[in-house]
Amino acid sequence: MSTLKNDLLLRALRGEIVERPPVWMMRQAGRYLPDYLKLKAKYDFFARVQTPELATAITLQPVDQVGVDAAIIFSDILVIPQAMGVEVLMEEGKGPSLPKIIQTQQDIDALITEGAEESLKYVYDALSLTKKELNGRVPLIGFAGAPWTILCYMVEGKGSKTWDKAKQFAYTQPALAHQLLQKITNITIQYLKLQAKAGADTVQVFDSWAGSLSPADFKTYAQPYLIQIADALKDDVPVILFPKGSWYALKDLSESSAAGLGIDWCVSPQMARELTGNKITLQGNFDPSMLLAPIPDIKKAVTEMIDAFGTQRYIANLGHGITPNVPVDHARAFVDAVKEYRPR
Incomplete structure (x- = not known):
């Protein structure tokens, strides 16, 4: 194991004193990078995900080209339904679709929950290979989708703005x-433990559709499972929970075994700090659309964001994934602004 030359991210997650906040971006490996688009033109989506050499190359691109303080493995949250025996199709420009949705007890009984070791081996191979290629330059982040978000796709069968079918399923067949x-x-849990074993230094759980739930429903359908995952992994790796849109859960989640909480741009840094009592490392919360602003405006907004969060127990990031239309030099300006930050 090579020791990390840049361990800012891990130190921030442990609540240690850092000279500046670490910075990375959700979805940093992919769609906005010209080199990624070249690979995309050659290989279909799941070929990119399931070929360790391709996944590794894509994972390393933002480290080399944008200068982020961490690599996040190139993969997808829907590899879990696939491993459970559910077909997932990915059409370019259309997003995912799951032709056979989960509706009945029989559907649930038929799901495979064993053997994540075999069925998802390509992810662990990609992590091990990336770890080797990184050679200690920066930490490596593994990830998975949160149970509520995965249920949304498995019941709805495709992306949605409102997730009515998923919610109807929860309300009528709790x-x-x-x-x-x-x-x-x-x-x-099995999957993330194996990611840690394969070389992930920390893991993030993406609850992308948590914000579709009311505070009471979040407590019922999302929170208990997020906490189970954080508890199960706390001795393996630091866990970052990212329940997008669920600012109301910050207090409860700050008392969990998680090391960090991701927040989106709909909650102010001050409010997030207040709700979490400064007990946990916060990550976020730059609006990805703001990366389309002129570079001087991006840099000014980054400085204001760090001023508001403070430099300690903080990871600079976006409030959701970077969008495909962001120019690479704008992404780099975001990263540079964090690296150049000096408290005023």
């Missing part, structure tokens, strides 16, 4: 919903 959530949780 016992089935909890069975499904527990099955997803079990395989996700």
Whole structure:
């Protein structure tokens, strides 16, 4: 194991004193980088995800080209439904679709929850290879989708703005919903433990659609499973939970075993600090659309963001994934602004 030359991210997650906040960007490996687009033109989506050499090359691009303080493995949250035996199609420009949705007890009984070791081996191989290629330059982040978000796709069958079908399933068949959530949780825990074993220095759990739930429903359908995952992994790696849109859960989640909480741009840094009592490292919360602003405006907004969060127990990041239309030099300006930050 090579020692890390840049361990800012891990120190920030442990709450240690850092000279500046670490910076990385959700979805930094991919769509906005010209070199990624070249690979995209040659290989379909799941070929890119399932070929360790390709996944590694894509993971390293932003480290080399944008200068982020961490690499996040190139993969997808929907590898979990695939490993459970559910077909996932990815059409360019259309997003994912799952032709056979989960509706009944039989559907849930048929799901595979064992064997994440074999079925997702390509992810661990990509992590090990990336770890080797990084050679200690920066930490490597592994990830998975949160159980509620994965349920959304498995029940809805495709992306949605409102997730009505998923919510209807939870409200009309709560016992089935909890069975499904527990099955997803079990395989996700195995999966993340194996990621840690393969070289992930920390893992993030993306609850991208948590914000579709009311505070009470979040407590029922999302929070218990996020906490289970954080508890199960706390001795393996630091866990970052990112329940997008669920600012109301910050207080409860700050009392969990998680090391960090990701927040989106709909909550102010001050409010996030207040809700979490400064007990946990916060990550975020720059609006990705702001990366389309002129570079001087990006740099000014980054400085204001860090002023508001403070430099300690903080990871500079976006409030959601970087969008494909962001110019690479704007992404780099975001990263540079964090690196150049000096408290005023």
